[in-house]
Amino acid sequence: MLAITLANLKMMARNRQGLFWALLFPLLLVVVFGLFDFRGVSPTRLAVADYSGGPKAELLREHLSTVAFLELEDLDAEAIGSLEEARQRLTDGDLGYLLLIPVGLDDPAAENRSRTVAPVTLIYSTRNPERNQLVEGAVHSLVIELRSAGLPVLPGNLVTSEVIESPEVDYFDTVLLGLLGLGIMTNSIISIAVRISTYRNQQVLKRLLVTPLPVWKFFAGEIVAHLLLALVQALIILAVGVFVFGGDIHGNPVFIQLVWVGIIVLLGAVVFLNIGFILSAWARNPAAASGMGNAIALPMMFLAGTFFSTASLPWLLPYASLALPLTPMLDALREVAINSSPLWETWPQLIALAAWAAATAAVAVRVFRFS
Numbered sequence: 001m002l003a004i005t006l007a008n009l010k011m012m013a014r015n016r017q018g019l020f021w022a023l024l025f026p027l028l029l030v031v032v033f034g035l036f037d038f039r040g041v042s043p044t045r046l047a048v049a050d051y052s053g054g055p056k057a058e059l060l061r062e063h064l065s066t067v068a069f070l071e072l073e074d075l076d077a078e079a080i081g082s083l084e085e086a087r088q089r090l091t092d093g094d095l096g097y098l099l100l101i102p103v104g105l106d107d108p109a110a111e112n113r114s115r116t117v118a119p120v121t122l123i124y125s126t127r128n129p130e131r132n133q134l135v136e137g138a139v140h141s142l143v144i145e146l147r148s149a150g151l152p153v154l155p156g157n158l159v160t161s162e163v164i165e166s167p168e169v170d171y172f173d174t175v176l177l178g179l180l181g182l183g184i185m186t187n188s189i190i191s192i193a194v195r196i197s198t199y200r201n202q203q204v205l206k207r208l209l210v211t212p213l214p215v216w217k218f219f220a221g222e223i224v225a226h227l228l229l230a231l232v233q234a235l236i237i238l239a240v241g242v243f244v245f246g247g248d249i250h251g252n253p254v255f256i257q258l259v260w261v262g263i264i265v266l267l268g269a270v271v272f273l274n275i276g277f278i279l280s281a282w283a284r285n286p287a288a289a290s291g292m293g294n295a296i297a298l299p300m301m302f303l304a305g306t307f308f309s310t311a312s313l314p315w316l317l318p319y320a321s322l323a324l325p326l327t328p329m330l331d332a333l334r335e336v337a338i339n340s341s342p343l344w345e346t347w348p349q350l351i352a353l354a355a356w357a358a359a360t361a362a363v364a365v366r367v368f369r370f371s
Helices: 002-014 016-034 055-065 082-092 108-116 129-148 171-201 204-208 215-244 254-282 286-303 317-323 326-337 343-367
Strands: 044-050 070-075 097-101 120-125 159-164
Touching: 002 215, 044 055, 044 082, 044 129, 055 070, 055 097, 055 129, 082 097, 082 120, 082 159, 120 129, 129 159, 171 204, 171 215, 171 254, 171 286, 171 326, 215 254, 254 286, 254 326, 254 343, 286 317, 317 326, 326 343
Parallel strands: 044 070, 044 097, 120 159
Antiparallel strands: 097 120
């Protein structure tokens, strides 16, 4: 089996065009995204929990909705667990800011004792210090403007901030892991689909049945070679993203996080290799296999959150994205490499990938043909 694996690696090295697209195409995307400035001002989500429900609170919300870099989201303050869920979303980076509007904002009696008025509370994480200053300044100014109404007030009593500690993450860090998943997916699907289709057209698979070599060893060598290539591909993409464009892998020690990343990459690669085997059974020639592979990979590239959050997708697409095998892979990679989580905390994503691996393997065995 070792000899077969080494032989497959040598054949991959000789296929310069295939190796180019396996290693350099994702790197080109890393370069393109690395040249952009992702630290500019872009819209961020602000969830508003309104305990007042009065005209001033509504006016504050209207003014906040006019701030160019804020996207407001209404939060049911009375719903059990809604605030806890919002705080968790802040920690995970799925929500930018949380604003709590107290009852006292529209309490007429409280206006004459501004020193004791419950303040408007802005809750945010430490992920983006520069953005935090912008949002805090905007909220502070609007609250003072609406609360004062000509009355002597103390600004310090009107707005307070609650900070949730979390690692600072650039958008490029998120995209880098998306490009990693993209590279593993496209190479695993298209490479194995074209390779097996070529073998079938050249009668290699049919001849294999009459050789003393066990069939399972032949395919095991193919799979192991592609898994090793996936690890090399992952290391190259991460190295370029980190050392050339200043990306970051969060966690301490980083080596352990990279081990978790490698395990996720291998599990995801198994899923996509299985899909490649399935497509190779349906394709009549290598060109068709390549086209089918692209037809499968391209929708997942944009619907699974490779470049942007799936929350920005319209209609039911955010929910549909959960059914794609690339989605749990990217979620697990980002949970480990951005949120510094250990591998076992990504068990929902790992179970999803394992289920995909089992299901696609069963289908691949069922539909595979030697001629």
